[in-house]
Amino acid sequence: MVYQWKSGASIKLDPEVAGAVLERLRTTHNGRLTAEAVVTEAQPRTSPLHDAFEWDDRKAGRKWRLEQASHMIRSIEVIRLTPEQSKPIRAFVSVLRDEDRSYTSTAHALSDPELRAQVVSQAWRDLEAWRQRHAELIEFAAVFTAMDQARGA
Structure with missing residues (x-):
């Protein structure tokens, strides 16, 4: 390490x-x-x-x-x-x-399953905030689609 x-x-x-x-x-x-x-x-x-x-x-x-x-x-x-x-x-x-x-x-x-869930949940919140800041950029449409697919939306 x-x-x-x-x-x-x-x-x-x-x-x-x-x-x-x-x-x-x-x-x-x-x-x-x-x-x-x-x-x-x-x-x-x-x-x-x-x-x-x-x-x-x-x-x-x-x-x-x-x-x-x-x-x-x-x-x-x-x-x-x-x-x-x-x-x-x-x-x-x-x-x-x-x-x-x-x-x-x-x-x-x-x-640790409980802590991992917290980290993943925070990561999703961070991604969603980033998405909202950059929603108007069509260059990221594929990224937004991949996010939706990963989230199961």
Whole structure:
């Protein structure tokens, strides 16, 4: 497994180090990765995540650091070096468990039927929103037809 930052992410940390820390946090918190846990982990100056955050409260308070942590989680990708997958995918996805929203690894979410259903449902919502934004483009008519067929509409 190889971690990398999404194109355009401006996080100045080694993605391998950040990915390993984020995955460790996820596993030590019962499969749930939260921005709160990332900020807490990053707080000590010795933390490998520390330099990704603005610690001067005059410039940025805790809410901003939570946003920075969420951005970090959303920006990391993983490449599993297998014949089936050589393209990067999101390392973590947002899921709802027990009325609690957090992130979990994409691999875990896709292997759990309930979490997978959430991820697929969100993907359909994203596709439908994209479709509404671009409905007037006849260049995508075949894509829209394929979406309808995939959805069974």
